[in-house]
């Protein structure tokens with residue numbers, strides 16, 4: 001069985017990967033409490049003593065808004081932390097997978113594929129792209145986009161955030177003229193299973209099968225869970241983004257390489273979320 005050492009194994013995405021694939025791989029998660037990736041000596045010592053085939057690096061400073069005021073911290077974790085890990089892993093001659101984001105793209109072009117040129121805008125996006133540049137060419141980079149799942153108490157993804165707000169009868173104002181590509185996290189896990197078993201140091205996009213505006217996404221959430229659609233109002237991207245960290249306006253991200261796992265559309269993902277929530 002392949003041995004996978006990882007960071008971020010208790011986060012939103014990583015914990016589901018472990019839940020779904022722990023019969024296929026032997027995972028060892030290096031939590032921040034035992035290995036802060038910004039501490040180079042600790043990383044060297046921890047990984048020198050670890051036995052693994054592939055290192056799966058998910059840990060990151062993930063607060064997109066927070067990174068605007070904490071850009072130094074975002075860089076320390078997402079760029080320098082990645083370098084600390086990557087150096088220690090390559091010194092051992094082991095394989096490395098870096099989980100990245102669609103935010104490395106500027107959102108000004110109609111579609112982004114694996115070979116599109118990154119042009120990150122906000123501080124979070126820039127720090128994640130710095131991480132990519134460190135490993136690029138000799139590690140696998142897997143970009144994901146707006147991940148969501150049925151349950152995970154420590155952190156709400158956008159689906160559970162808007163579902164919760166609608167359940168609380170809160171009014172929402174959603175953007176109609178931008179696009180995002182929501183990705184069901186179970187599909188990220190199963191896509192990664194293939195990629196870990198067929199490792200190649202290239203860029204892959206593991207992203208949802210459809211792109212949608214935030215407004216339409218929220219309407220679909222309301223429809224699926226029988227919530228009040230009249231609470232959902234409309235706004236434009238330019239209006240909504242005032243004073244906020246830049247995020248890509250047109251986040252249509254696709255893969256030219258994923259012929260190994262069918263990624264669910266947002267509609268299909270919501271159906272599965274409903275099933276999993278009802279435990280059917």
Ligand SMILES: NC(=O)c1ccc[n+]([C@@H]2O[C@H](COP(=O)([O-])OP(=O)(O)OC[C@H]3O[C@@H](n4cnc5c(N)ncnc54)[C@H](OP(=O)(O)O)[C@@H]3O)[C@@H](O)[C@H]2O)c1
Nearest residue numbers: 008011012013031032036037058059060062100101144146
């Ligand atoms: N969520 C999204 O919308 C999204 C979208 C695209 C890409 N991504 C990428 O997907 C990956 C996983 O994201 P996520 O949303 O699952 O993350 P998350 O739930 O916010 O969890 C972040 C993880 O990073 C760990 N971490 C943070 N700072 C650390 C440090 N200094 N040393 C060691 N570990 C540290 C945390 O460990 P502790 O819990 O132990 O503190 C936690 O497990 C990230 O690389 C992110 O950039 C996420």
